[in-house]
Amino acid sequence: MRDLPALNIADIEKSFGAQCALDGVGFQVPQRGVFGLLGPNGAGKTTLLRMLNGITAPDRGSISFFGEPISREHLKSIGYLPEERGLYKSMRVGEQAMYFAQLRGMNKTDARSKLRHWFERLEVDGWWNKEVSEVSKGMAQKIQFILSVLHEPRLLILDEPLSGFDPINAQRVRDVIADLKAQGNTTILLSTHDMGSVEEMCDQVALLNHGKLVLHGAVPELREAARDGRVEVTFRDTVMEFTVALGASAELIRIEEEATVTGERRALLRLRDGTDQAEWLHWISGQVKLTSCALWQPGMREIFIQAVEHQGTDES
Amino acid sequence: MNRLRLIIFREWYTRVRRRAFILGTLLVPILMAILVGFGVWMERAQMEENKVLVADLSGLISYWDEAREAWVPACPDCFPERSHLEYRFAEEALSDDDFLASDYTLMVLFDDGILQHQTAKYFYDKSPALSTESAVEALSTESAVENDLSSAIERFKVKEELALNYEAYKRLKTNVRLVGEDVVTKDGNATGRTLIGFIFSFFMFIQIMVYGMHVMRGVIEEKANRIVEVVISVVKPIELMAGKIIGIGLVGVTQVLALTLLGYIVFQVGGISLEASGLLTAASNEGLELDFETWIASNDSLGFLLDVNWPLMIFASLIYFVAGFFMYASLFAAIGSAVDQESDAQYLMIPAMLPLLASYIVAAMALENPEGQVAVIGSYIPLTAPILMLIRLPLGVEWWELTGSIIGVVVTAYVLVRLSARIFRTGILMHGKKVTFRELGRWLRHD
Numbered sequence A: 001m002r003d004l005p006a007l008n009i010a011d012i013e014k015s016f017g018a019q020c021a022l023d024g025v026g027f028q029v030p031q032r033g034v035f036g037l038l039g040p041n042g043a044g045k046t047t048l049l050r051m052l053n054g055i056t057a058p059d060r061g062s063i064s065f066f067g068e069p070i071s072r073e074h075l076k077s078i079g080y081l082p083e084e085r086g087l088y089k090s091m092r093v094g095e096q097a098m099y100f101a102q103l104r105g106m107n108k109t110d111a112r113s114k115l116r117h118w119f120e121r122l123e124v125d126g127w128w129n130k131e132v133s134e135v136s137k138g139m140a141q142k143i144q145f146i147l148s149v150l151h152e153p154r155l156l157i158l159d160e161p162l163s164g165f166d167p168i169n170a171q172r173v174r175d176v177i178a179d180l181k182a183q184g185n186t187t188i189l190l191s192t193h194d195m196g197s198v199e200e201m202c203d204q205v206a207l208l209n210h211g212k213l214v215l216h217g218a219v220p221e222l223r224e225a226a227r228d229g230r231v232e233v234t235f236r237d238t239v240m241e242f243t244v245a246l247g248a249s250a251e252l253i254r255i256e257e258e259a260t261v262t263g264e265r266r267a268l269l270r271l272r273d274g275t276d277q278a279e280w281l282h283w284i285s286g287q288v289k290l291t292s293c294a295l296w297q298p299g300m301r302e303i304f305i306q307a308v309e310h311q312g313t314d315e316s
Numbered sequence B: 001m002n003r004l005r006l007i008i009f010r011e012w013y014t015r016v017r018r019r020a021f022i023l024g025t026l027l028v029p030i031l032m033a034i035l036v037g038f039g040v041w042m043e044r045a046q047m048e049e050n051k052v053l054v055a056d057l058s059g060l061i062s063y064w065d066e067a068r069e070a071w072v073p074a075c076p077d078c079f080p081e082r083s084h085l086e087y088r089f090a091e092e093a094l095s096d097d098d099f100l101a102s103d104y105t106l107m108v109l110f111d112d113g114i115l116q117h118q119t120a121k122y123f124y125d126k127s128p129a130l131s132t133e134s135a136v137e138a139l140s141t142e143s144a145v146e147n148d149l150s151s152a153i154e155r156f157k158v159k160e161e162l163a164l165n166y167e168a169y170k171r172l173k174t175n176v177r178l179v180g181e182d183v184v185t186k187d188g189n190a191t192g193r194t195l196i197g198f199i200f201s202f203f204m205f206i207q208i209m210v211y212g213m214h215v216m217r218g219v220i221e222e223k224a225n226r227i228v229e230v231v232i233s234v235v236k237p238i239e240l241m242a243g244k245i246i247g248i249g250l251v252g253v254t255q256v257l258a259l260t261l262l263g264y265i266v267f268q269v270g271g272i273s274l275e276a277s278g279l280l281t282a283a284s285n286e287g288l289e290l291d292f293e294t295w296i297a298s299n300d301s302l303g304f305l306l307d308v309n310w311p312l313m314i315f316a317s318l319i320y321f322v323a324g325f326f327m328y329a330s331l332f333a334a335i336g337s338a339v340d341q342e343s344d345a346q347y348l349m350i351p352a353m354l355p356l357l358a359s360y361i362v363a364a365m366a367l368e369n370p371e372g373q374v375a376v377i378g379s380y381i382p383l384t385a386p387i388l389m390l391i392r393l394p395l396g397v398e399w400w401e402l403t404g405s406i407i408g409v410v411v412t413a414y415v416l417v418r419l420s421a422r423i424f425r426t427g428i429l430m431h432g433k434k435v436t437f438r439e440l441g442r443w444l445r446h447d
Helices: A045-052 A072-077 A093-103 A108-121 A137-149 A167-183 A195-201 A219-225 A239-246 A277-287 A300-315 B002-016 B019-046 B096-101 B141-161 B166-172 B190-224 B228-232 B237-277 B292-298 B310-338 B342-366 B373-378 B385-395 B399-427 B437-445
Strands: A007-016 A019-029 A034-038 A060-065 A078-081 A155-159 A187-191 A204-209 A212-218 A230-235 A250-255 A265-271 A290-295 B050-056 B062-065 B070-073 B085-090 B106-110 B121-124
Touching: A007 A045, A019 A045, A019 A060, A019 A204, A034 A045, A034 A195, A045 A078, A045 A155, A045 A187, A072 A078, A078 A137, A078 B228, A093 A108, A093 A137, A093 B002, A108 A137, A137 A155, A137 A167, A167 A187, A167 A195, A187 A195, A195 A300, A204 A219, A204 A300, A212 A219, A212 A300, A219 A300, A239 A250, A239 A265, A239 A277, A277 A290, B002 B019, B002 B237, B019 B237, B050 B141, B070 B085, B085 B141, B106 B141, B141 B166, B190 B228, B190 B237, B190 B310, B190 B342, B190 B385, B228 B237, B237 B310, B237 B399, B310 B342, B310 B385, B310 B399, B310 B437, B342 B373, B342 B385, B373 B385, B385 B399, B399 B437
Parallel strands: A019 A212, A034 A187, A034 A204, A078 A155, A155 A187, B050 B085, B050 B106
Antiparallel strands: A007 A019, A007 A060, A204 A212, A230 A265, A230 A290, A250 A265, B062 B070, B106 B121
């Protein structure tokens, strides 16, 4: 049981009329940890998340939930915070929270005590009797987040959970996600465009584009694999001095015009094929006032853009 | 099942607790009571005292009473005591000026010519008041005076010309009243009962229309609030749709029950106060005071109320409301799910509303001819039956007609709910797309 993946998504296909939303998508989401589901708009992420929630069914392929074919029975073990989310305006905050908790199969007593805990933790405890129409957007977001974690789901699906939050509340939610990850009882599937969050929180990611899986793996491994010989250097010369010194020894990809308060500038270079890195470093150190030099590791943002553009080039 | 119950309760509770619902429900009977009360008050305010001077130039119906030193009617029974109407007799007419200066409101000139042409002229300065009694009897001053004078001259003729005993003549005199009876239902007063049917039909039309629109608005609101995705990740779309329809339908039932209860209270209180007012007198014997129910039974224009088979009427209305509401509300829910805002729903609503509007128009026409072919056929067609069968029902329909019609409506409701659910589950998650009928057809086929 421990080794079974939380989700085993196998060869999923889904079309809406002539439009193919998912085309042979398959990957596994391991138990516990945070799994990032990435992709540009229209990549098929929401369709896949809706399948996990039983809202739509695949045309082909299968999804297993902790080893069992996923069904509506599993819905009570899943928490879902969709990107498109809202609350009933004609209800009070507390009664609405109770309503959703009971819809999730919780009894009243359990729901009330757990809600009290979460309302205190996310600092919405004074809003129990307020009408939803009186509640600010951020406050409503926190209530929606609570409703998705309240029933202690085994799989928590969060679609852009931080959108709409101010930095303080966004950090509060990040902390909750980190706690859930640390407790190890919940597998979190995080769909987001915020690559900072992905690097910070996700252990593994899957990247969809045009309904296809274009990238899948652990975040550190993906970043490591994405190294392409680029070098990042910092120096204390002017841009002109550095460019002249560099000459044809390396391709200058990016250079910062503005120096930092310590007078440093940063540049990203790609050495010519066949260049010995150690020799080049020795040589350039004699030409300019070099303060640091390291092999550049791309962030998830670069990996995302590269993968999507690469697929676009392939398809064209 | 538990989830469906939760949805139903939420839909019902969040609506019935709204101030608008409570005020609307309470205000309807209160406004009606105020309206009726105002009408009665207006009527009473208009009921002026009528003091009639009968100038009996012929001496046929009055004589000089030495003891009372006044002209008195030869037949006191012919001039019964009526409220707001008082007679005085004289052997001569007053001049116009004297009449205007007097407190008489009417002066009837009664001369020998009455025996030839049965016409007496009356004079007034103001047109006589509408009624001598309450609206209950609805007898105009003119008619009352005509009746009384006719009785008086009749007495004269019977006694003087035929030398018969007038009391004996009155006993022999027979007025034939025509009372209709339906050979199937054995009931009379078809017009009154058609009116009852129409009231039920109209109410059904309003309830289905108003609460059907509530369902549509509820779906659009849920979609616009972006809450629907959370809900249908927990419940099936058909559960959500059914919960919404049942919950909102129950709001309608709650309102009907509340109105029935309030109406019953108003009826009872009104009956008691009418009894207390002494206005409920038997038409044949004005001195005899009646209780409210007996008065209704004895009243020509209201007696039909007791002929209507109320338990059947209420039972059938309930079934037709439930099935009819499911039929139309599911259509409205499907339409609501297919659009982003109410204004987009207009053209999709036309085909859904047509049978409803058509049945109301036919119902209005059926007031004239409830057994007409259009109404009869319409009462068999499931989409129009909930409204059109109700207008026919008080007049009596064959059991197979009613049973067949109900089965048709229930089956159609079931089919429409299933079809609408297919549209609903696709449409509810669709945003920013203008939906065409062709698209809806695709959703229907889409499994």
